[in-house]
Amino acid sequence: MPVLAGAEPFSHTGSVEAGVLLCHGFTSTPQSMRPWGEYLAERDFTVRCPRLPGHGTAWPELNRTTWPDWYGCLRTELLALRETCESVFVFGLSMGGTLALRLAQDFGEQIAGLVLVNPSVTTLRRDAKLLPLLGRVLPSVPAIANDIAKPGATELAYPRTPVRAAASLAQLWRLVRADLPKVTQPLLLFRSRVDHVVEPVNARLVLEGVRSENVTEVVLEHSFHVATLDHDAPLIFERSVEFAQEQVGSR
Template sequence: MTPHANPEAAMDNAIDHSPLHHDGATDVGVVVCHGFTGSPHSMRPWAAHLVDQGWSVRMPLLPGHGTHWRDANRTTWQEWYSEVDRAYADLSARCDAVYAVGLSMGGTLALRLAQQHPELAGLVLVNPAVTMLRWDAKLLPVLAKVIPSVPAIGDDIKKPGMTEGAYDRTPVRAAASLRRFQAVVRADLPRIAQPLLLFRSADDHVVEPVNSAIVLRDTASTDATEVVLADSFHVATLDHDAQRIFDGSVDFIRRLSDRPR
């Protein structure tokens, strides 16, 4: 068989779930957080753009992700957050200023990082998720006891030919843990005072727009900006507006890093 004769195998080979650990030449560091049932694949172009600035970058693979959805059901939000917190600690040991960027649940993890570490220099969020409005969300604790998975809503990308490489099933027990995590983060939003740049897709089939509204309303950030993405769906980091996110995050971090500390 010739290489990549199987189209599905070719797609699998194109997806890179591996974490990224890069030490840059400046005193700026960035923690990059991927989303629920996803992997660093959805964030890799953004992370590469941050690396190109000469910054140190840590992009962890969250426990239970990048393998099989059953593995996610064996993990909890505390384990996901601990992995991000370790990445932050690693960067803090070598950088004067550390920022956090995240997509979807990755944005939730970045928010928790800001709550736990007031010294975090700033946040860039893309379609962050702090609540679930679907009618069945309240049933997750019960469903988790009887149903291991449900159909996933993946690859919500407007740009043709793009895939985020997420699980093809949603692990219900892990989703129940995510819902508990969102409640914890939502309750502590007033503790966040760091500068905040939030990108929101105007047409998102996964995370409701009220999520961004809650973040902007309840955080204490006086330096907070919302940018609406008109040409992307949920996974905007791989969509038509991706470059706008990449460039905007760089401008944001450079502006803050140039401030006297």
């Protein structure tokens, strides 16, 4: 299946001191993370941003994958970074934040810190409980992508939301919520004041559930869900670099 132009994975080999694994969101692509990755690369971080299985091609392909496929891809990249970098960080947007939390739960101190942007661990939508049943008869529903306040900014993502894949994401949410106390790494969490995709309860559940001693929440006043492409992107990039540099220095 051909990859959409702009959806390709990217990487940069920089310093061995610090590496960053970037994790994009559900139905999205590495395009939503590329400006962040370029910012990190310019500051000599080693960067990897894979294209998650089923993403960046055509939406029916995503229905043929499940959360262990997405997680397995990121796990492989994390292990590769661990081989070359002294400190490894995981930065994630939306579902990328969910997967970042799962990696933190499994890898413990091998991850130096987390930066999450509008991470998802649940939804208040009533029809979400019906996803396993809907997936048997309904391949897709309207898209959740491109929630951006900045005029002219566009997220490269699917025009439909695959239902079976969404049901698998809901399974991942349950696992991550149950294991939030296993997260002890330093955590920087960005939350958009207005987000039409991920409800505020998600950030609250994460912040109240983790056992990290070093936790910072930053509220984004000028961005919607895809904040890495929105007005507050420079703030996210700058604060994430400061956060990573502080952790490297403390280690």
